[in-house]
Amino acid sequence: MGYRIESSDIFVGRRKFREELPALIERARDSHSKIIITEHGEPDAVCLPMTEYEALVELLEDMHDRNILLQVAKSRKEIERGEVLSLEELEGFLELEK
Numbered sequence: 001m002g003y004r005i006e007s008s009d010i011f012v013g014r015r016k017f018r019e020e021l022p023a024l025i026e027r028a029r030d031s032h033s034k035i036i037i038t039e040h041g042e043p044d045a046v047c048l049p050m051t052e053y054e055a056l057v058e059l060l061e062d063m064h065d066r067n068i069l070l071q072v073a074k075s076r077k078e079i080e081r082g083e084v085l086s087l088e089e090l091e092g093f094l095e096l097e098k
Helices: 014-019 021-031 050-063 066-080 087-093
Strands: 010-013 035-039 042-047
Touching: 010 014, 010 021, 014 021, 014 035, 021 035, 021 042, 050 066
Parallel strands: 010 035
Antiparallel strands: 035 042
């Protein structure tokens, strides 16, 4: 299984992770980054800021909600058929002032 590397990801070996844990956690939290813990240069584990973890758990819970999945599938089909609103139409629908 692959993973997406982002420019903000922090790669660190196990030893350095142990030695610099408080600073690494603060850095990850401040930059909303993942800490990828490596062993012999290969990714082995991940440390996430709590906000990122909570968002991931919420997404996983949503994926188990059949109604949400059906709505996403329906919305994708509407997009494919071109059943979308322009920005101006959306502003009018929402009665937003410019």
